[in-house]
Amino acid sequence: MTLKLIWQKIAAKLHALVLVMSVILVCTSPWVLMGRQLSENAGFWSLFHVYGGLITACLALLFAIKICFKGQWRQFFPWLLLDFNPLKIDLVGIVKGRTPMSGGKGLLSIVEGIGIILLLLVAVTGVIWYFVDLGDALTWRSYHQIFAQCFIGFMIIHLLLGLLHIKDFFD
DSSP, rough: HHHHHHHHHHHHHHHHHHHHHHHHHHGGGGOOOSSSSOOTTOOOOHHHHHHHHHHHHHHHHHHHHHGGGGGGGHOOOOGTTTTTTHHHHHHHHTTTTOOOOTTTTSSSHHHHHHHHHHHHHHHHHHHHHHHHHHHHHHHHHHHHHHHHHHHHHHHHHHHHHHHHHHHHHHH
């Protein structure tokens, strides 16, 4: 099996893997009892959150690489190229009662791009929190929690937009 074939098999499942791990980490985070560091007698959920989070951070990085591969980043981050026309078209359409189209460089793709950024920020702050010395750990923990809350908001919006498009298939 070639490296390219392995990458294709992993890449095809990244969205689902990131989704499942993110939902599990979010749903179990209230049971995580950890401040500055992982204690020697840490419980299952704390251990799972840390090591599952590290795995999810790796998956998030691979997902971001997949999204940016072969120029696909232009779809999710058109604002980096100052391409606001598709967003404007979608916003005008919403005002007129039209549902934005998925794909392209419009509103829904920009929302997904913001989600990718938030996912990476949650991952990076979690990894830094894990590795920093005790003096800075609580600061990075608070950053991690803020970005995680923003990512939860994104997941809710992403779910609602996905349901909106499923509804379109039945209209």
